[in-house]
Amino acid sequence: MGETEAAETVNKAPIQSAASKDDLIEIIGMHKWYGDFHVLKDINLRVKKGERIVICGPSGSGKSTMIRCINRLEEHQKGQIIVDGIELTNDLKQIDAIRREVGMVFQHFNLFPHLTVLENCTLGPIWVRQVPKDQAEATAMEYLNKVKIPEQAHKYPGQLSGGQQQRVAIARSLCMNPRIMLFDEPTSALDPEMIKEVLDTMIELASTGMTMLCVTHEMGFAKTVADRVIFMDGGEIIEENEPNEFFNNPQHERTKLFLSQILGH
Amino acid sequence: MSEAMQNYVPGTHPDMPPPVGQRGVALWMRKNLFSSWINTFFTLLAIYFLYLIIPPILNWAVFDAVLEASSRQECRAISSGACWAFISERLNNLVYGRYPNTEYWRVNLAFVMMLIALVPVLFDNVPGRKYGLIYSCAYPFIAAWLLLGGFGLMPVDTDEFGGMMLNTVVGVTGIAFSLPIGILLALGRQSHLPIVKSLSVCFIEFIRGVPLITLLFVASTMLNYFLPPGVQFDLLLRVLIMVTLFASGYIAEVVRGGLQAIPKGQKEAADSMGLKYWQAMRLIILPQALKISIPGIVNTFIGLFKDTTLVLIIGLLDVLGMGRLSLSDSTWNGLSNEMYVSIACFFFIACFSMSRYSIYLEGKLDKGYKR
Numbered sequence: 001m002g003e004t005e006a007a008e009t010v011n012k013a014p015i016q017s018a019a020s021k022d023d024l025i026e027i028i029g030m031h032k033w034y035g036d037f038h039v040l041k042d043i044n045l046r047v048k049k050g051e052r053i054v055i056c057g058p059s060g061s062g063k064s065t066m067i068r069c070i071n072r073l074e075e076h077q078k079g080q081i082i083v084d085g086i087e088l089t090n091d092l093k094q095i096d097a098i099r100r101e102v103g104m105v106f107q108h109f110n111l112f113p114h115l116t117v118l119e120n121c122t123l124g125p126i127w128v129r130q131v132p133k134d135q136a137e138a139t140a141m142e143y144l145n146k147v148k149i150p151e152q153a154h155k156y157p158g159q160l161s162g163g164q165q166q167r168v169a170i171a172r173s174l175c176m177n178p179r180i181m182l183f184d185e186p187t188s189a190l191d192p193e194m195i196k197e198v199l200d201t202m203i204e205l206a207s208t209g210m211t212m213l214c215v216t217h218e219m220g221f222a223k224t225v226a227d228r229v230i231f232m233d234g235g236e237i238i239e240e241n242e243p244n245e246f247f248n249n250p251q252h253e254r255t256k257l258f259l260s261q262i263l264g265h
Numbered sequence: 266m267s268e269a270m271q272n273y274v275p276g277t278h279p280d281m282p283p284p285v286g287q288r289g290v291a292l293w294m295r296k297n298l299f300s301s302w303i304n305t306f307f308t309l310l311a312i313y314f315l316y317l318i319i320p321p322i323l324n325w326a327v328f329d330a331v332l333e334a335s336s337r338q339e340c341r342a343i344s345s346g347a348c349w350a351f352i353s354e355r356l357n358n359l360v361y362g363r364y365p366n367t368e369y370w371r372v373n374l375a376f377v378m379m380l381i382a383l384v385p386v387l388f389d390n391v392p393g394r395k396y397g398l399i400y401s402c403a404y405p406f407i408a409a410w411l412l413l414g415g416f417g418l419m420p421v422d423t424d425e426f427g428g429m430m431l432n433t434v435v436g437v438t439g440i441a442f443s444l445p446i447g448i449l450l451a452l453g454r455q456s457h458l459p460i461v462k463s464l465s466v467c468f469i470e471f472i473r474g475v476p477l478i479t480l481l482f483v484a485s486t487m488l489n490y491f492l493p494p495g496v497q498f499d500l501l502l503r504v505l506i507m508v509t510l511f512a513s514g515y516i517a518e519v520v521r522g523g524l525q526a527i528p529k530g531q532k533e534a535a536d537s538m539g540l541k542y543w544q545a546m547r548l549i550i551l552p553q554a555l556k557i558s559i560p561g562i563v564n565t566f567i568g569l570f571k572d573t574t575l576v577l578i579i580g581l582l583d584v585l586g587m588g589r590l591s592l593s594d595s596t597w598n599g600l601s602n603e604m605y606v607s608i609a610c611f612f613f614i615a616c617f618s619m620s621r622y623s624i625y626l627e628g629k630l631d632k633g634y635k636r
Contacts, residue, residue, distance in 0.1 A: 096541070104534075
């Protein structure tokens, strides 16, 4: 019975409120189709500067697709996405401008295997931001230090463990000095003993005030770090709440079911 | 024995060499030649065949060979072995075709300069590579000037090009230009722009659907119908264009195979960084795709180089054509073995070098990120 109500309050509230200067990401009435398949339905989301948001939901619920829309790895067909004041349209210049400000970490790391760890980290700054090479290398070493693998700088990604690779991927994104970081299931492809090192890195990053959107099933991470947890199912945002409320007092039946499945083992 | 049986306190066991028979030549032979009764049998059989074949070949080519004679009769009077005198007398024709013999130095110089120009292209660890590459880019123009003449050098008509020099000119030009064109076609075929894509697909499919000989015939005869009357369009240039286009069609498909092997995530990672399309291709996708494609690319190049003999059909006298011409000389009539063996050696050396280089390159690029 409370289903539609909950969904509507979530959906309607943000549209009305005036866009504040703090909003880094505004998604307004966004829809996406894969052919005839309606993957994302009327997505409305505002993310303030410095907010950390965890997005969870069953597989196929559209959560990865949604965050991939934010940097145009996927195209949306209806509605608006405004990132850092720039609206995403087909204008390549605007897409590039947004991509410069948005870092992304992928499930399968997507490091460049033919480049060393250091080269992976300096490529973006050198070619996209036109940073001089020595300066880019200094920055890269700084971030590699932060993710605790400076000694691997001259190795190739294939020589590192999965956890190390994912930390390199995080450092690589940070080297671009982004304002927003997107995480697309960053720990799903990792062996259990490596998940912690990556989560620790992400928690540390969160403590620096970075705006973060994480698609993840790590509920412990959501509890400690997130400002808001968003639950998606069937291409819709079903429920959105701060973590304590979300985990202890879920409103929606589907959320309850999902949480019981994910926490109940 | 006593050493091998010795007991050590746990944690103190030293690293020891494997026992005799488990290392070195003996191990290799046992594993590869005599690992079972059947393998032993075939090893011995192979040795027997080699014994049957190699001595007669050596006798013919080396021990009984005649190096100096002025005609076939003279050769045969001396011995029944190979008459290399024939080849050495015709060597200039085989190498330079009908190029004027006072100008041979130009061909030699162009060849040496080509070898120098190849060094910075093929090896990335030579000192001063940057300047070397500038020279390599300038080389085609220098070579064209040296071979064609003009600007102070005696002009030589392309009709007079021939022999190995012609094969090299056609082969090297085809190789040098087909790779970049092929890469562009491969990228075009994957493009989201419908016009670029369909043009690339049409071109590639047309080239692959037509034999090279047909294209060469078109180059030699039919183009005249299409060109306005009075326009002179050098036959060699037409052949070069056709051979290049033909090879690039094949290179495009080889490179496309490489492109498809690159996971989608690589392009996504490049995109998410804000790299532009050409940057992503040049820095991320192509280095990986070309590395995978090396065997196929070199295979195409080797095929292209051997196909340069097809120019014989439209009346250009490459090394094979020169060889056949020499064979029809009555003084040397009937020495086709010597001639064809020599030509085969020329092609083998060129193609085998390419093959070795590709293996060297694969090994080098494989370092570092083996999984």
